[in-house]
Amino acid sequence: MKALASLVGALDRGLRIVAALCLAGLFLLMLAQVALRYTALGVPAFAEELARYAMVWMALLATAVAVREGSHIRVDFVPLALGAAAPVLGRALEAVLDALTLGICLVIFWQGLDIVSFAAGQRSDGLRIPMSWPYGAMPVAFGLAAILALARLFERRTPA
Amino acid sequence: AQTITIGLSLPENIEGFDFVNGMYRTFAAEVEAHSDMSVNIVYGGALGNPNDRLAQMRRGVIEMTDAADGNYASIFSDIMVLNMPYLFPSEQVAWQVFDGPFGTQMAEDIREATGIRVLGWWESGGFKHFSASRLIESPADMEGLKMRVLGPLATIPVEAMGASASPVAFGELYTALSTGVVDGQDNSVSTFNLIRLYEVQSHLMMTGHVYAFGPLGISDAFFSGLTPENQQVILDAAATAIAYNRETSRAVEASAITRAEEAGVTVVRMTDEQRDAFRQVMQPAAIEWLQGNVDHPDLIDAALAAVAAAE
Amino acid sequence: MTDTLMVLLGSFLLLMLLGLPVAWSLLTSMLAWVAYGGQWRFLPIAAERIWQGMDVFVLMAIPLFILAGELVNAGKITDRLIHFANVLFGWMRGGLAQVNIGASILFSGITGVALGDIAALGRVFIPAMVKQGYSPAYAAAVTASSSIIGPMVPPSLVAVIYGSMTGLSIGALMAATLIPGLLIGLVQMLLVAVQARRHNFPQVEMDRSPAVAVRATGQALVPLMIPVIILAGLMGGLMTPTEAGAVAAGYALVVATLVYRSLRLGTLGEVFQRSALFSGQLLIIVGCGAAFSWVMGMENVPRMVAGWIGGWEMGYLGTLLVFNAILLVLGMFIDPTTVIILFGPILSAAAVHAGIDPLHFGVIAILNLNIGLLTPPLGVCLFAAERIAGCGLGTLIKANTPFLLVNLAGLGLIAAVPGFSLWLPAALGF
Numbered sequence: 001m002k003a004l005a006s007l008v009g010a011l012d013r014g015l016r017i018v019a020a021l022c023l024a025g026l027f028l029l030m031l032a033q034v035a036l037r038y039t040a041l042g043v044p045a046f047a048e049e050l051a052r053y054a055m056v057w058m059a060l061l062a063t064a065v066a067v068r069e070g071s072h073i074r075v076d077f078v079p080l081a082l083g084a085a086a087p088v089l090g091r092a093l094e095a096v097l098d099a100l101t102l103g104i105c106l107v108i109f110w111q112g113l114d115i116v117s118f119a120a121g122q123r124s125d126g127l128r129i130p131m132s133w134p135y136g137a138m139p140v141a142f143g144l145a146a147i148l149a150l151a152r153l154f155e156r157r158t159p160a
Numbered sequence: 161a162q163t164i165t166i167g168l169s170l171p172e173n174i175e176g177f178d179f180v181n182g183m184y185r186t187f188a189a190e191v192e193a194h195s196d197m198s199v200n201i202v203y204g205g206a207l208g209n210p211n212d213r214l215a216q217m218r219r220g221v222i223e224m225t226d227a228a229d230g231n232y233a234s235i236f237s238d239i240m241v242l243n244m245p246y247l248f249p250s251e252q253v254a255w256q257v258f259d260g261p262f263g264t265q266m267a268e269d270i271r272e273a274t275g276i277r278v279l280g281w282w283e284s285g286g287f288k289h290f291s292a293s294r295l296i297e298s299p300a301d302m303e304g305l306k307m308r309v310l311g312p313l314a315t316i317p318v319e320a321m322g323a324s325a326s327p328v329a330f331g332e333l334y335t336a337l338s339t340g341v342v343d344g345q346d347n348s349v350s351t352f353n354l355i356r357l358y359e360v361q362s363h364l365m366m367t368g369h370v371y372a373f374g375p376l377g378i379s380d381a382f383f384s385g386l387t388p389e390n391q392q393v394i395l396d397a398a399a400t401a402i403a404y405n406r407e408t409s410r411a412v413e414a415s416a417i418t419r420a421e422e423a424g425v426t427v428v429r430m431t432d433e434q435r436d437a438f439r440q441v442m443q444p445a446a447i448e449w450l451q452g453n454v455d456h457p458d459l460i461d462a463a464l465a466a467v468a469a470a471e
Numbered sequence: 472m473t474d475t476l477m478v479l480l481g482s483f484l485l486l487m488l489l490g491l492p493v494a495w496s497l498l499t500s501m502l503a504w505v506a507y508g509g510q511w512r513f514l515p516i517a518a519e520r521i522w523q524g525m526d527v528f529v530l531m532a533i534p535l536f537i538l539a540g541e542l543v544n545a546g547k548i549t550d551r552l553i554h555f556a557n558v559l560f561g562w563m564r565g566g567l568a569q570v571n572i573g574a575s576i577l578f579s580g581i582t583g584v585a586l587g588d589i590a591a592l593g594r595v596f597i598p599a600m601v602k603q604g605y606s607p608a609y610a611a612a613v614t615a616s617s618s619i620i621g622p623m624v625p626p627s628l629v630a631v632i633y634g635s636m637t638g639l640s641i642g643a644l645m646a647a648t649l650i651p652g653l654l655i656g657l658v659q660m661l662l663v664a665v666q667a668r669r670h671n672f673p674q675v676e677m678d679r680s681p682a683v684a685v686r687a688t689g690q691a692l693v694p695l696m697i698p699v700i701i702l703a704g705l706m707g708g709l710m711t712p713t714e715a716g717a718v719a720a721g722y723a724l725v726v727a728t729l730v731y732r733s734l735r736l737g738t739l740g741e742v743f744q745r746s747a748l749f750s751g752q753l754l755i756i757v758g759c760g761a762a763f764s765w766v767m768g769m770e771n772v773p774r775m776v777a778g779w780i781g782g783w784e785m786g787y788l789g790t791l792l793v794f795n796a797i798l799l800v801l802g803m804f805i806d807p808t809t810v811i812i813l814f815g816p817i818l819s820a821a822a823v824h825a826g827i828d829p830l831h832f833g834v835i836a837i838l839n840l841n842i843g844l845l846t847p848p849l850g851v852c853l854f855a856a857e858r859i860a861g862c863g864l865g866t867l868i869k870a871n872t873p874f875l876l877v878n879l880a881g882l883g884l885i886a887a888v889p890g891f892s893l894w895l896p897a898a899l900g901f
């Protein structure tokens with residue numbers, strides 16, 4: 001159980017680092033795009049595309065982290081009011097919402113695999129790389145998000 | 161009865177683009193008049209970008225969409241051969257090549273590779289022309305200009321002329337041109353007018369370097385599931401729609417040029433010699449790139465031969 | 472309305488009310504729509520639209536301006552700005568709240584994206600206002616509310632998109648939104664002045680001798696160069712608005728690490744992680760919103776609305792009132808860009824039919840949709856400000872209500888007096 005918890009912790013940290021690296025990548029690419037326009041080199045045609053893909057990877061990995069944290073943007077009147085009025089019901093509602101999140105992550109993970117295999121023969125406009133690479137962010141991120149959502153459900157049942 | 165859902169890019173009532181929306185409306189009217197099938201046109205990119213809708217059509221989630229040449233290139237690289245600069249000397253020659261054996265064979269190849277049946281080839285506003293903040297009369301005049309073009313096949317010929325190519329998102333193009341982030345761009349005259357580039361560009365050179373077109377695609381799984389009678393209705397409707405498209409596109413371009421001139425743009429007509437000078441720099445650079453980046457490089461010579469035969 | 476559309480909208484509203492994250496509410500309601508209609512072949516589209524909805528170049532401004540804001544904050548550049556602002560405005564009651572709005576007006580020249588404004592300025596002003604004794608909710612309300620000035624003052628991506636979709640001159644549109652944008656800033660400042668007197672907002676006790684003032688100005692000069700550099704870069708054609716986000720972040724990075732030496736390498740990693748997480752929380756809503764919008768497209772909602780409108784004959788004033796109501800409702804659920812792409816041409820054409828100047832209507836539409844960023848259920852600017860303040864959405868919505876009302880009053884004024892919109896473009900010869 002303890003080993004599992006530390007594994008989840010390591011996964012969480014790893015995801016944060018990779019997402020941060022994606023952000024650093026898109027930041028440097030966009031800076032380079034401004035700078036290179038004034039050099040003889042010109043702007044490589046793939047810069048814009050690579051930056052976009054880095055953004056999508058970053059956003060999706062961050063989405064998985066936010067599932068674990070429970071920090072996704074939401075309207076919280078009802079859970080807060082219910083939690084204050086009837087703590088048991090409030091906790092039950094949160095558990096149901098977490099379970100629903102897990103279910104959604106699993107569905108999108110499964111459909112994400114589908115879009116990756118569907119895009120396998122397709123190449124990107126600028127880099128001419130197989131589109132399964134950028135699309136791969138979907139199953140990877142939602143698969144990991146599902147694991148983290150499950151971890152969150154367990155953590156909720158056994159408060160530290 | 162079947163419903164044909166068509167996802168389009170532009171809003172329903174947009175001026176100067178009847179060669180796309182009107183083509184699909186013509187198609188819809190013909191289909192609904194001659195069969196019990198119904199057509200649901202979804203305008204304004206409500207179903208996603210062209211590339212996204214193309215994927216939806218391949219999946220059979222929607223039946224048709226107005227994705228153009230560049231969108232098909234991501235799922236069928238050979239089509240880029242037809243984007244070679246100065247491949248077609250005129251629209252009429254282009255139509256002959258598309259409607260002839262070369263176009264028919266490519267349509268069949270697209271069907272096998274992507275599951276999209278190409279019912280015919282439509283014109284997306286005609287040839288693309290360079291516009292810039294100054295007069296350009298020869299490839300040498302491009303030296304040092306910052307040009308907004310997208311994708312390697314457009315970038316490499318521009319760089320061969322000594323210009324620097326810069327990708328700018330379509331939504332930022334107007335601002336980028338007005339502030340001078342880039343000096344010029346290339347599009348059909350209709351697109352030039354759509355985002356009011358005549359406000360921020362002084363010169364429009366009728367270089368006509370690339371022909372903009374689109375395959376009139378339909379989900380092959382859907383088409384194959386129709387009765388022979390309904391298949392014939394679709395084929396006839398497509399023929400009528402494409403005839404409408406080509407006639408309208410020619411008329412629209414003519415009035416679009418007048419519109420740009422009225423807005424104060426200097427429209428520069430090019431002689432055959434001037435265009436040939438552009439061809440001599442742009443075409444070899446493009447061919448070299450195509451040879452390494454399409455699945456069947458032999459199609460390059462085949463396309464050139466088909467054009468020669470049509471001339 | 473079809474029963475499938477009711478399933479979509481009903482389940483979305485219900486789930487969001489129950490507290491399911493906005494992104495998952497959008498997605499689950501799409502899945503409910505698929506299941507109810509038995510259209511299982513549509514299922515992969517959910518995943519496809521999420522990815523494609525985020526794979527959009529101009530969205531890059533969001534993480535870049537968030538990063539710039541985080542860097543400015545972590546590098547303690549904020550402190551110097553606030554010190555300077557205190558010297559300038561601290562003597563007023565509610566001085567820092569006024570500075571927050573004033574900074575947004577200045578900052579609108581940098582970004583055309585309201586979220587960029589919150590990311591860059593919210594991180595500065597919300598903690599600073601809280602430190603001075605304002606409630607976190609009030610600080611977030613001022614920040615969110617003033618952020619909508621950004622898309623009104625050029626450069627503005629929304630204006631570019633509106634012009635492209637309706638065929639209006641983009642230059643004229645940008646000129647037309649300028650004065651209304653400043654006017655919205657003014658009514659917000661008036662509100663703060665009134666609230667400051669009523670609630671006895673803090674003044675800043677400090678030494679205001681000339682020596683202190685000069686030193687504060689000098690210290691603030693380096694960070695104040697951020698908008699100047701970006702504005703000069705944009706006007707001088709060195710960069711696009713999206714690239715400006717990267718330049719702002721780059722400048723902040725250089726200032727914080729090399730000039731002030733206030734940012735350590737270890738902290739830098741945290742800054743990038745925090746920015747990535749915050750960006751992800753916003754972008755996933757954009758992606759799931761694209762999936763939701765796709766269903767609205769399949770249900771042909773835009774045409775349905777156009778059909779309703781086509782059947783009405785309401786005259787000048789009636790059209791203005793009804794269209795404003797429609798835009799407000801749409802803006803509550805869908806982001807401005809999407810609304811403009813889907814409904815801009817329809818509404819614009821109908822407005823012209825009713826005798827409204829298309830440029831005037833464009834200004835109304837852009838302002839109206841931006842006010843939608845401040846209203847629940849889908850008020851992205853509220854969400855973003857809440858993220859920074861951590862005050863809970865409920866209290867924020869309450870604190871924001873007076874601002875919402877003055878913004879709506881401003882909208883009414885701008886709608887009633889076409890001159891606010893039309894004078895400048897005419898003067899500039901558009």
Ligand code: NA
Pocket residue numbers: 579580581582583584620621622623624625626627
């Ligand atoms: Na702006």
Ligand code: NA
Pocket residue numbers: 571572574575592596613614615617618
């Ligand atoms: Na502000």
